[in-house]
Amino acid sequence: MDTIETIDVIKCPDCESISYLSYQELYDDEWISLQCNCLTCKAKFQINYRAVGIDIIGPDREQREIKRQLRKIFLDLLKRDRDLRIKYDQLIDSECEENKLKEIVKYLLNEYSPAFEDKLLPGREEKEKYLADAIQVLYEIDP
Secondary structure: OOOOOEEEEEEOOOOOOEEEEEHHHOOOOOEEEEEOOOOOOOOEEEEEOOOOOOOOOOOOHHHHHHHHHHHHHHHHHHHHOHHHHHHHHHHHHOOOOHHHHHHHHHHHHHHOHHHHOOOOOOOHHHHHHHHHHHHHHHHHHOO
16 A cells, blocks of 8 residues: 655644645645545635645655755754844845845855755755755745
């Protein structure tokens, strides 16, 4: 039997029962339609995956893993590096302006290159794109 990789727990807005949302249920659309799984409610509702922090990265599991690793590394560095925190705050203030995003990516790859060296991570050009995507997802979750 195939295992389903769960990525988030969703509560029904009516009865507050819990559903598990898997990658197999996610599409490239921002809104996801769900139906409550409890026996009494059966409510239908929609969630915005950006609002709940679900990252739709694509159908390739390897890409999801790479971006998840990059987000984890970025969040760890954000806690420890004052300059990075300032740059990220400026990115938020600019509403994720492309120049500010590129500045953060460049800073990360120049200052913390060893942190992003891993067999699973792609080459530098692709790594920049993946890292920018990961930062944009974090911005969307908590602007």
